[in-house]
Amino acid sequence: MHLLYKFTLLSLLCVNTLVAQEHLIKDDIDGKVSEKENIKKPLLSDKLQYLKDDYHLDLIVSYMAIGQYDTISDQDGSGDRVDIVAHYTPTNALSLGMKLEVQRAFGAYSSGQFSKAIGSLNKVSPSYADLDPYLKELWADYKFNDLDIRAGVINTSSFVDRSFYNNFAKFFLSHAYSSQSYGHIPLSSLGIGVKYTKEEYYVNAVLSDATEHLEDAIDDIRDNDLSLYSTMEAGYTPDKNIYFINVWHREEKSGDSSYGMYLSLNQYLNETNKIYAKYGVNKNAAIKQHFSLGWSQDALFSGKDLLLTGFSSSQAESTSDFQNSLEILYKYKFDHGIELSGDLQIIKDPTTQEDWVVMPSVRLRVVF
Secondary structure, X not given: OHHHHHHHHHHHHHHHOOOOOOXXXXXXXXXXXXXXOOOOOOOOHHHHHHHHHHHOEEEEEEEEEEEEEXXXXXXXXXXXXXXXXEEEOOOOOEEEEEEEEEEEEEOOOOHHHHHHHHOOOOOOOOOOOOEEEEEEEEEEEEEEOOEEEEXXXXXXXXXXXXXXXXXXXXXXXXHHHOOHHHHOOOOOEEEEEEEEEOOXXXXXXXXXXXXXXXXXXXXXXXXXXXXXEEEEEEEEOOOOOEEEEEEEEEEOOOOOEEXXXXXXXXXXOOOOEEEEEEEEEXXXXXXXXXXXXXXXXXXXXXXXXXXXXXXXXXXXXOOOOEEEEEEEEEEEEOOOOEEEEEEEEEEEOOOOOOOEEEXXXXXXXXXX
16 A cells, blocks of 8 residues: 555656645644635636636635634634635546645734634634745546546545535634544645545545645655555435545554544535534544534525534543533625624633633635
């Protein structure tokens, strides 16, 4: 397996040698930039349409800003990020993609550091940090009927966790409602992802390097000293509902390994109401087991807003203590791809001297 993986990734290095990222840290990188669907009239959509019509090029630019404040410990965290995503589709089967990202942190903390400072087991916001512009994704994707294969510098979360709310840019701020909090997912690494999709079921799988820095991954491949991450997910998708199981495994260079599985149920109650539940159990991961439950109401006051409520409970591997949290988020979608969200997180029994975290937050997002 190691020799096959090394050969595959060395082949990819022929086109990916520019992606070494000295400061790319997993704790400060999160999920996906949404595609243009569900975005109301992006600001530059008309001006960029000719790129798609004439050159088969889709271009998405997203800006997001986050501000958070813990009223108990009197600590705050804030920052912003810009994502530029380009998809070139020369044929119906082949596409090439890349993603550039730049982040900034305002104040003493990155998003990962702020989460640790207030004692949260899960990250409490999308990522922000003092990072120079870097190439986060660079891949080639080929479709064979129902089979989709992507190779290069990939975002693993594009292939796992199809739950309703696994997108920090659009839904809950806390990572408690995604697989990242307890799956040890490397979000930007050299690897291969596969999707097999039918009308009412799917199977996805990923094999990638588990190193936190891509330049270290390149050195590891050359030295035949690899750390590997693998995952497989199988789902049943009747109507618009999603029920799935995921298993994952992470092998470190030291020989130590962590692994786990999780189940997720995502159900439409009607056209505007959805519920979600997830349970995960892990071995040798920061979170030993995890449960989360969520509900959403579209078009609460108008056709442009969304209300989310969620509860989660996570058990720490190191102490076996449980940490419970509640999150309430209200989002309003303005025209021209502008979204504004107000959020409140309440965390019971953080890993600090305080008994509670009470944290209001605001998120601004603009898609061009």
